[in-house]
Amino acid sequence: MRFTLCLSLIAALAVAASGSPFLSADAPFIPPRGGADAGYYFWDSMEAGEWAPVYEWFNPSDAQGWCGDDVCWSALAPFDIRFCGELHLAGSTVYVGSNGAVGFTEPGMAEPINQRIPDPAPPNGVIAPLWDNLHGSADGEIYLDLDGTAPERRWYITWSPWYFDHTWLDPIEFQIVFHETDTDGVNNTVEFRYRDLDGDSWRDHGASATVGLEDGSGLEAARYSFNQPVIPDEFAVRFVDQGYVDDHLGAFGLLTPDDGSVVGPGVPVRFSWEASEYGGHGQLLYALSLSRDPDFGDVRVFDTGADAWMDYIFGTGEIGPYWWKVMARETDLGLTRWSEGVFTLEVSASVIVESSWGTIKAEF
Known part of the structure; x- marks a missing residue:
């Protein structure tokens, strides 16, 4: 204070x-x-x-x-x-x-x-x-x-x-x-x-x-x-x-999916993070960076606006490991801050979603 x-x-x-x-x-x-x-x-x-x-x-x-x-x-x-x-x-x-x-x-x-x-x-x-x-x-x-x-x-x-x-x-x-x-x-x-x-x-x-x-x-x-x-x-x-x-941006962490999670293709994955504490003169915006490279050399950036979450559906052609982090940016001075840490995520074709497993059981 x-x-x-x-x-x-x-x-x-x-x-x-x-x-x-x-x-x-x-x-x-x-x-x-x-x-x-x-x-x-x-x-x-x-x-x-x-x-x-x-x-x-x-x-x-x-x-x-x-x-x-x-x-x-x-x-x-x-x-x-x-x-x-x-x-x-x-x-x-x-x-x-x-x-x-x-x-x-x-x-x-x-x-x-x-x-x-x-x-x-x-x-x-x-x-x-x-x-x-x-x-x-x-x-x-x-x-x-x-x-x-x-x-x-x-x-x-x-x-x-x-x-x-x-x-x-x-x-x-x-x-x-x-x-x-x-x-x-x-x-x-x-x-x-x-x-x-x-x-x-x-x-x-x-x-x-x-x-x-x-x-x-x-x-x-x-x-x-x-x-x-x-x-x-x-x-x-x-x-x-x-x-x-x-305009300083407070520290914030990643929430979901948990670090090291394994998810399947074809279903929504909720990416979420803590909101950065901000009492400045501008607007607080977020961008999620998702990459197959732990050094983020090849990265996709998703602007989520003021929302501290994003849903994404991985396709069957996106199997493999991912790394993700989030940048917060305020619009007054243009100050930025990265989330605390980087989370990993594995997209695996072997994951069977519970609703799909119920459908499979009903067919037998």
Whole structure:
């Protein structure tokens, strides 16, 4: 079940940054259970379920030699990235800030004083795993790594080691992961991963940071936290397109005929399967694939529409083994899902249907 994360601003709670104005924090933190806004739902690694991330640190290797304070650098997106509904083609400029924020426009991307998003003031279109007053010190490094093969590549931006401002002995480590997608009109999944946020006693774990996504107008945001020490070490937060989640197809299994059944020619065989759970914006349709080849190299496809069943009569020329499975498809985004498993079926001329056996007995 998805719940919207409701965070209210209270002026009484403030966090002071050295040389910076007081920053109000959100109300006492309630762990999100699928928070939503700006076109995304989000979950963290303390949650269970299909959409919740499992923390896994990616060891970076492609160091950029970036190290500084209140600056940003430019990189090129390695694949198309749709962010908050706006498509940025492969090769678009991405600005990576020293203060733990990334975006597709430069103004404000090096800003050390974090904002409570959404906020129309720049920077806007922010991807903020840990927007805080940070710096690279003398040994800081930012990495850009591309992993996997199209269309399921992952682009990692990693700050490791990095430091809270005015500290240089205890580094922190965190990274962004952009997941490639080949589904048109869907925002790319974005994931934040935190290996170590113990770097300064009063600012540890997001106590003075903004964590979340903001659209290009600064009017909408999927905000995970603001000035709250709620980000433990070895932790992840995942943001997934709302439409993709809403149109998601639930797992479903095959029902009849039972796996390994033997049937005879000339009589109806009822193929049936569970209905996939679907609460999206389109129509749910099914197609049954039937083949003599276990690899479905030579296959017949039967569209059954919205029906989770189909009757078929095998002819005497269709004796032999078969394999069958079902694909569910929704019509909004065109998402598809195969049934869980594949069933086998044997059509045998030696099978005598009970009604036929009664006729045979009546003749003697």
